[in-house]
Amino acid sequence: MIDTKTLIQQLNEPQREAVTHPESPLLVLAGAGSGKTRVLVHRIAWMAAVNSMSLHSILAVTFTNKAAAEMRSRVESLLSQSTRGLWIGTFHGIAHRLLRLHHNDAQLPEAFQVLDTDDQVRLVKRIIKDLRLDDKQWPARQTTWFINSHKEEGRRAVAIPAHDDFTLTQKRIYEHYESQCQRSGLVDFPELLLRTLELLKENPELAEQYHRRFQHVLVDEFQDTNDIQYQLIRALVPHQGITVVGDDDQSIYGWRGARIENLNQFTQDYHPAKTIRLEQNYRSTSTVLRAANAVIANNLDRLGKELWTSGEAGEPIVHYHAFNEIEEARYVAESLREYHERDLTFNDMAVLYRSNAQSRVLEEALIRERIPYRIYGGLRFFERAEIKDALCYLRLIFNRNDDAAFERVINTPARGIGEKTLAIIREFALKQELSLWQAVTQLLTTTELSGRAKSGFSQFVAMINEMEQVANQSLLHQLVEHAIHDSGIFRMYQEKEKGEKWLSRKENLEELINAAREFDELAEEEEAMSPLASFLSHAALESGDTQAEAEEECVQLMTLHSAKGLEFPVVFMVGMEEKLFPHQMSLDEPGGLEEERRLCYVGITRAMQFLTLTNAEKRRLHGKEVHASLSRFVREIPDDLIKPIRITRSWHGAQQASYQQASPSQSARSAGAFQIGQNVSHPKFGQGILIDFEGEGDTARLQINFEQAGIKWLIRSYVELG
DNA sequence: AATGCTACAGTACTT
DNA sequence: CTGTAGCATT
Numbered sequence: 015m016i017d018t019k020t021l022i023q024q025l026n027e028p029q030r031e032a033v034t035h036p037e038s039p040l041l042v043l044a045g046a047g048s049g050k051t052r053v054l055v056h057r058i059a060w061m062a063a064v065n066s067m068s069l070h071s072i073l074a075v076t077f078t079n080k081a082a083a084e085m086r087s088r089v090e091s092l093l094s095q096s097t098r099g100l101w102i103g104t105f106h107g108i109a110h111r112l113l114r115l116h117h118n119d120a121q122l123p124e125a126f127q128v129l130d131t132d133d134q135v136r137l138v139k140r141i142i143k144d145l146r147l148d149d150k151q152w153p154a155r156q157t158t159w160f161i162n163s164h165k166e167e168g169r170r171a172v173a174i175p176a177h178d179d180f181t182l183t184q185k186r187i188y189e190h191y192e193s194q195c196q197r198s199g200l201v202d203f204p205e206l207l208l209r210t211l212e213l214l215k216e217n218p219e220l221a222e223q224y225h226r227r228f229q230h231v232l233v234d235e236f237q238d239t240n241d242i243q244y245q246l247i248r249a250l251v252p253h254q255g256i257t258v259v260g261d262d263d264q265s266i267y268g269w270r271g272a273r274i275e276n277l278n279q280f281t282q283d284y285h286p287a288k289t290i291r292l293e294q295n296y297r298s299t300s301t302v303l304r305a306a307n308a309v310i311a312n313n314l315d316r317l318g319k320e321l322w323t324s325g326e327a328g329e330p331i332v333h334y335h336a337f338n339e340i341e342e343a344r345y346v347a348e349s350l351r352e353y354h355e356r357d358l359t360f361n362d363m364a365v366l367y368r369s370n371a372q373s374r375v376l377e378e379a380l381i382r383e384r385i386p387y388r389i390y391g392g393l394r395f396f397e398r399a400e401i402k403d404a405l406c407y408l409r410l411i412f413n414r415n416d417d418a419a420f421e422r423v424i425n426t427p428a429r430g431i432g433e434k435t436l437a438i439i440r441e442f443a444l445k446q447e448l449s450l451w452q453a454v455t456q457l458l459t460t461t462e463l464s465g466r467a468k469s470g471f472s473q474f475v476a477m478i479n480e481m482e483q484v485a486n487q488s489l490l491h492q493l494v495e496h497a498i499h500d501s502g503i504f505r506m507y508q509e510k511e512k513g514e515k516w517l518s519r520k521e522n523l524e525e526l527i528n529a530a531r532e533f534d535e536l537a538e539e540e541e542a543m544s545p546l547a548s549f550l551s552h553a554a555l556e557s558g559d560t561q562a563e564a565e566e567e568c569v570q571l572m573t574l575h576s577a578k579g580l581e582f583p584v585v586f587m588v589g590m591e592e593k594l595f596p597h598q599m600s601l602d603e604p605g606g607l608e609e610e611r612r613l614c615y616v617g618i619t620r621a622m623q624f625l626t627l628t629n630a631e632k633r634r635l636h637g638k639e640v641h642a643s644l645s646r647f648v649r650e651i652p653d654d655l656i657k658p659i660r661i662t663r664s665w666h667g668a669q670q671a672s673y674q675q676a677s678p679s680q681s682a683r684s685a686g687a688f689q690i691g692q693n694v695s696h697p698k699f700g701q702g703i704l705i706d707f708e709g710e711g712d713t714a715r716l717q718i719n720f721e722q723a724g725i726k727w728l729i730r731s732y733v734e735l736g
Numbered sequence: 737a738a739t740g741c742t743a744c745a746g747t748a749c750t751t
Numbered sequence: 752c753t754g755t756a757g758c759a760t761t
Binding site for chain 1: 753757
């Protein structure tokens with residue numbers, strides 16, 4: 015067991031205060047890079063080691079599986095003991111667990127399945143069709159959003175007041191969707207939370223059991239909690255044992271229902287709550303922090319917090335003003351190359367952008383410069399078509415009434431069951447209130463179906479039943495392998511696709527078998543759920559990584575949103591332009607601009623040492639060339655923190671003349687023999703513009719942007735100044 | 737059942 | 752401009 019001293023001696027004063035705070039309501043306002051996770055981890059260890067609270071009595075809630083995994087491993091290594099019994103998980107993970115444990119009280123079948131967003135949209139689309147509604151007038155995505163946002167505020171269809179046709183119809187779809195899900199034993203993401211909330215409210219004795227059990231609950235990223243998540247916390251923690259950690263300045267998910275106001279609500283609901291601020295930053299240079307503080311200071315309604323560091327000022331923030339997005343990308347690529355030559359690894363560098371569409375031009379530039387990169391986001395492992403196909407077979411083995419799974423694989427691969435036959439099945443199921451599987455088995459005994467359809471169906475039914483036999487007799491990975499081949503999806507992809515594409519499908523399917531193998535090993539110690547059940551849950555609740563962990567060292571490309579929680583020695587924020595960042599759409603929404611500014615704050619505070627901001631004067635967007643002015647966020651950063659680099663070219667000379675030297679340091683630099691922006695020529699590289707220099711006289715190094723050859727560093731004596 | 741064509745949309749994202 | 756969904760055609 016760890017001793018008290020080592021637990022707190024590596025902490026600063028406010029951190030220590032937070033960790034050792036009595037078991038009464040605590041709000042930790044933790045700035046970026048201030049050791050937030052560290053405080054959570056140490057507080058858990060403190061309660062276990064010093065207050066001798068059982069790990070069994072502690073619950074920690076996070077937003078992502080990644081954060082949950084990291085927290086668990088850090089608690090484990092700090093306590094150097096197993097964390098068995100300690101509940102750490104996402105809101106959804108914990109809700110799921112409670113529903114599995116109490117499925118009867120929650121009125122769910124034991125084999126209920128979790129529906130991911132994609133499944134949900136398909137199901138809603140199906141229902142819109144069943145209701146004979148025009149699917150152009152009623153897009154499934156919109157209705158899904160309608161349903162989810164009501165669920166996220168704790169409302170079932172019946173509770174929605176509907177006065178207009180629009181709401182009335184949406185409500186009707188919602189109702190049908192609800193009963194469809196109930197019949198099929200399907201639970202979507204917000205439903206996990208809503209069902210759990212209802213479970214606790216309707217079963218007071220059960221709720222009490224958990225109140226007694228969880229003496230202390232810790233919630234991470236509290237500023238991102240939405241309505242129902244907060245309600246769930248209230249239902250789970252009526253007592254004083256609660257710690258929440260958050261940062262109002264990093265709330266960037268208002269658009270998906272996150273309620274920053276929950277921070278204030280918390281101090282009212284849990285009274286008296288102690289508030290502790292963590293403002294010492296261990297990540298960035300003071301230059302970066304000053305910039306971040308200056309930007310965020312423009313937001314009103316803050317709880318108030320100012321980051322500081324005992325570290326050095328570091329390098330100024332570079333601001334590169336590019337002519338267009340292609341040139342911007344080239345500057346980024348070439349700068350990345352330079353950092354690399356200065357002995358930084360590509361892994362330490364990140365390029366952040368506001369919207370995904372910006373990544374393409376960057377990629378092209380990086381490929382040209384032969385810089386390895388990796389893009390975050392995109393299709394996740396468990397979302398790939400071949401993986402979903404395989405999983406849907408497994409879901410049917412587990413739960414025949416899973417209509418979403420049935421719809422997906424009944425004719426994948428093709429087995430002669432077309433739209434017409436399916437329509438008969440759906441109609442019958444709808445009328446008799448049966449699942450599709452039940453409808454099929456009943457119709458097989460009648461003469462409703464054609465011979466071909468009949469044989470197709472009986473073959474399908476027999477196949478699933480046989481798979482169940484395999485499931486009962488073999489290990490999970492053997493079942494998965496069997497299902498992939500016996501269903502025909504393996505062969506289907508082999509025939510349909512060739513080369514690279516097929517190879518990756520094959521690899522993914524093999525990876526799925528491997529993943530299943532891990533569940534076989536896990537099952538030997540825990541026997542709460544069958545390996546198949548826990549495998550399916552895992553697939554639904556953890557979408558999996560985008561790619562296998564980077565094999566090669568790469569520059570990281572991602573949106574500003576996905577950069578949250580990460581840090582890099584070198585950060586580029588590109589596309590710092592009005593209408594792009596802050597985004598046009600945000601300007602119409604109340605509070606939109608402030609959320610964009612918080613996003614900018616998040617971006618800046620990712621940088622540890624070097625930060626570069628870039629903007630392009632012209633940019634091709636949706637096929638149209640648009641002019642953009644510099645983002646107000648760049649202008650909110652004090653001039654003395656910025657080293658501006660402006661590309662100048664003959665074709666926009668007029669603007670060049672009107673450009674103001676942005677900072678004193680910049681003026682001083684240009685006072686010497688060299689003038690940033692002046693024309694330069696080189697016998698081999700041709701015409702270019704001076705954009706930076708080091709040293710003086712003939713030995714000075716000049717950075718020149720050549721019209722043809724791009725950006726290069728050259729010795730003064732090799733170039734002709736013009 | 738597969739392929740080609742047209743219309744349309746295009747902020748951010750985890751569970 | 753680019754990707755996608757739905758529809759018509761073969």
